[in-house]
Amino acid sequence: MKRKISLNPVTRLEGHGKIEIFLDQQGNVANAYLQVPELRGFEKFCEGRPAEEMARIMPRICGVCPEAHHLASVKALDALWQVEPPRPAKLLREIMCCAHFIHSHTAHFYVLAAPDFLLGPDADPARRNILGVVGKVGLETGREILKHRRYAQDIQAIIGGKATHPVTGLPGGLSKGITPGEREEILSKGKSCVEFARASLQIFEDAVLQNKRYLDLITGDVYRLESYSMGLVDDSNRLSFYDGNIRVVDQEGREFAKFAPGDYLQHVAERVEEWTYVKFPYLKNVGWRGFTDGKTSGIYRCGPLARINVTEGMATPAAREAYEKMVDTFGGKPIQATLAYHWARLVELLYAAERLVELAEDDAVLDPNVRALPTAEPGEGVGVVEAPRGTLIHHYRADREGMITGVNLIVGTTGNHAAINLSIRRAAEKLIRNGKVSRELLNMVEMVFRAYDPCLACATHSLPGRTPLEIKIYDSRGNLQERLWQ
Amino acid sequence: MAVKKVVIGLGNPILSDDGFGIFAAREVECRLPAGAPVDVVEASLAGLKLLDFLLGYREAVIIDSVKTGSGRVGEIYCFTPEALRETVRLASVHDLNLATTLELGRMLNLPVPEQVTIFAVEVADNTTFGEGCCREVAAAIPQVAEQVLVHLGIESATG
Incomplete structure (x- = not known):
C-alpha cells in the first residue's frame, strides 16, 4: 500500500508551498513533489497594455523581489526598442541591483537560514526563528542586521524613486540621476554594508564551519545533486549580476554553453508536468530525462551556488578571498552540495557590497545624462x-x-524548480526509511528546500487561516489514513 | 500635538481580491478629515519590510485579506497580532509574520507601536491577475474603512 505524506505549508518560506511525499509498500520514498499555487492570467493581464508600462507592472508580481523584476523589465524594453542606455544609467541600475542583493541575502541568511545553523535543525521550533538567532548573536548584531537591511533599502529607494516598487527605469535609461548628496549617502551606507558582510561571513565561519556537525551537513552527500549550473558572467567570466552572457557549466565544471540573453530560447526549454501548472525549465541541448541528475539530464540550477560554479572568479578583492576559501574547502568546483547555497549567498553579499561601492566611486554616476530616447x-x-x-x-x-x-518570464525559483523537486526527493529518500517519519526528518527535508530560497510569494501574501504545518498520510486509494499537525 | 497613528493597507492591487487592503486604505484616506493625525500607507510586502512602516507610530491599523476557507466571502475579521500568532506559529508566508516582527522590534528596543490591530476580510480569489475585487469583497471596502475610523476614534469626513 502506498502512503502519501503532505507537509503543508513548508515553514519559513516566502509564499505558500506544499510538499507531498509518496511512500512505497515498504514505507520508503517512491516520489516527492513540491506543489506551488498557480498564478493565473499574468500574460493575459499584460497583453494589450503599452510596453513601457511593463517596468512598473512586473515589480507587482510580488513584494519580495520587485527591484529584480524592474531591472530585467527595463533591460527587455531597451532591447525591444533597440536602445542602448548611457553609461551613467547602467552604473546606477547596477548599483540598485547590488543593493537589492544586499537586502535580499541579508534577510534570507538571518531570518530564514540562520535558525537552522545557529540554533540547530532539531532545536525547538518555538525558538528556531529570528528571535532565537538574535538571542544567540546578541542584540547589537541584531540591530546591525536590521540597520544594513534598511541601508540597502534606502539605496534602492534613492535610485528607484521609492522604497519597494521602483519606478525610474525607462527604455533607454532612467528618468532621473542622483545628486552629489545622494551619492555620498550611497557610498557611506555601501561601505558600512561591506563591513557588515565581512562580519556575517565571520559569524558563518564561527558558528557553522567550526562546527563539525554542520560542516559535514553542508559538505556531505545528503544534499548533493549533480546538476548543470547557470548564471550571468562578464567578458572575463567573472560574476556579474546586472549584465553579461549566460554561462552554463557541466558536472565537471567545464563550460557547456555561453550565450547572449536574447538567444535563450535556443538553449532553454520548458517542460510541462500534469501535476503542476509551474513549468520546469531545462537545457534543451541536453534534453529532459525526468527528475534525475547527471550529465544526460538537462536539469540545471541557478542562484548563488550556481553562480559560484559558473564564474571563474570574483571581481572584487574581499569577495575573491571569500570565494577562494569556499572553493578550497570543497576541493574545487563545481560545488554540488545544496546547503552550500547558504555559504555562496554570503560570499555574494560581500561581492554585492564591494561592487556597489566600486560603482558609486565612479564619478560618472553624477552625470545627468541618464537617458537615450528610443527612436526605433x-x-x-x-x-x-x-x-x-x-x-x-x-x-x-x-x-x-x-x-x-506576448510575455514570457522565467524567474529564478522556476529555473530551480526541477532541481528543488529532485533535492527534496533525494533528502527524503535518505532521511525517511521504512515508514519512519519524525519531525526532525521532515525538517531536514525542509532545510534543503530553504537552501534554494524559493520565492513563492508571487502567489499571494494573504494570511493563512489554518495551522501551517500539516502532515497527511493517504493509502494507495487516496483515502486519508492519518493526519498530523503541530 | 496629537500622537501620529498609521493605517497600512496590504495587498497586491493587480491580483484580484488580494488588493482589498490597498483599496480599503485608499477609502480610509478619502474619509479622513483634514488634519487628522493619521498617515495612510499602501504596501505590497510583509515581514521586515513592514517593520519599516510601523516604526515611530504609537498605534497602527493593518488592513489585509485572509483566506480561512471556512468563512463567508466578504466577512470582516478584527484581531490582534497575538491572536494571529496562535494560528501561524512562527512561520510565515513571507520572511516573518507580524507577531514575530513586532517582537523582534521590541527586543531590539525599536519604537514599535504599542497597539496594532488587524482588519481583514475573507477573500475568494487571490491568485488571478486582474484589477478589482469580487462583489462581496468590494462591498466590504466602505464597511472596513468606516470601522477603522471608528476604531481610531475619528469621525468620517464624508459621514
Whole structure:
C-alpha cells in the first residue's frame, strides 16, 4: 500500500508551498513533489497594455523581489526598442541591483537560514526563528542586521524613486540621476554594508564551519545533486549580476554553453508536468530525462551556488578571498552540495557590497545624462539579470504601436524548480526509511528546500487561516489514513 | 500635538481580491478629515519590510485579506497580532509574520507601536491577475474603512 505524506505549508518560506511525499509498500520514498499555487492570467493581464508600462507592472508580481523584476523589465524594453542606455544609467541600475542583493541575502541568511545553523535543525521550533538567532548573536548584531537591511533599502529607494516598487527605469535609461548628496549617502551606507558582510561571513565561519556537525551537513552527500549550473558572467567570466552572457557549466565544471540573453530560447526549454501548472525549465541541448541528475539530464540550477560554479572568479578583492576559501574547502568546483547555497549567498553579499561601492566611486554616476530616447520601432526584447534567487529572464513582444502581444518570464525559483523537486526527493529518500517519519526528518527535508530560497510569494501574501504545518498520510486509494499537525 | 497613528493597507492591487487592503486604505484616506493625525500607507510586502512602516507610530491599523476557507466571502475579521500568532506559529508566508516582527522590534528596543490591530476580510480569489475585487469583497471596502475610523476614534469626513 502506498502512503502519501503532505507537509503543508513548508515553514519559513516566502509564499505558500506544499510538499507531498509518496511512500512505497515498504514505507520508503517512491516520489516527492513540491506543489506551488498557480498564478493565473499574468500574460493575459499584460497583453494589450503599452510596453513601457511593463517596468512598473512586473515589480507587482510580488513584494519580495520587485527591484529584480524592474531591472530585467527595463533591460527587455531597451532591447525591444533597440536602445542602448548611457553609461551613467547602467552604473546606477547596477548599483540598485547590488543593493537589492544586499537586502535580499541579508534577510534570507538571518531570518530564514540562520535558525537552522545557529540554533540547530532539531532545536525547538518555538525558538528556531529570528528571535532565537538574535538571542544567540546578541542584540547589537541584531540591530546591525536590521540597520544594513534598511541601508540597502534606502539605496534602492534613492535610485528607484521609492522604497519597494521602483519606478525610474525607462527604455533607454532612467528618468532621473542622483545628486552629489545622494551619492555620498550611497557610498557611506555601501561601505558600512561591506563591513557588515565581512562580519556575517565571520559569524558563518564561527558558528557553522567550526562546527563539525554542520560542516559535514553542508559538505556531505545528503544534499548533493549533480546538476548543470547557470548564471550571468562578464567578458572575463567573472560574476556579474546586472549584465553579461549566460554561462552554463557541466558536472565537471567545464563550460557547456555561453550565450547572449536574447538567444535563450535556443538553449532553454520548458517542460510541462500534469501535476503542476509551474513549468520546469531545462537545457534543451541536453534534453529532459525526468527528475534525475547527471550529465544526460538537462536539469540545471541557478542562484548563488550556481553562480559560484559558473564564474571563474570574483571581481572584487574581499569577495575573491571569500570565494577562494569556499572553493578550497570543497576541493574545487563545481560545488554540488545544496546547503552550500547558504555559504555562496554570503560570499555574494560581500561581492554585492564591494561592487556597489566600486560603482558609486565612479564619478560618472553624477552625470545627468541618464537617458537615450528610443527612436526605433518596437518589436521584441529579452532582458536578463541575476536576481538573488537565480537567472531572471523577461521576454516581451510588442506590435508596431508598442502594445504588448506576448510575455514570457522565467524567474529564478522556476529555473530551480526541477532541481528543488529532485533535492527534496533525494533528502527524503535518505532521511525517511521504512515508514519512519519524525519531525526532525521532515525538517531536514525542509532545510534543503530553504537552501534554494524559493520565492513563492508571487502567489499571494494573504494570511493563512489554518495551522501551517500539516502532515497527511493517504493509502494507495487516496483515502486519508492519518493526519498530523503541530 | 496629537500622537501620529498609521493605517497600512496590504495587498497586491493587480491580483484580484488580494488588493482589498490597498483599496480599503485608499477609502480610509478619502474619509479622513483634514488634519487628522493619521498617515495612510499602501504596501505590497510583509515581514521586515513592514517593520519599516510601523516604526515611530504609537498605534497602527493593518488592513489585509485572509483566506480561512471556512468563512463567508466578504466577512470582516478584527484581531490582534497575538491572536494571529496562535494560528501561524512562527512561520510565515513571507520572511516573518507580524507577531514575530513586532517582537523582534521590541527586543531590539525599536519604537514599535504599542497597539496594532488587524482588519481583514475573507477573500475568494487571490491568485488571478486582474484589477478589482469580487462583489462581496468590494462591498466590504466602505464597511472596513468606516470601522477603522471608528476604531481610531475619528469621525468620517464624508459621514
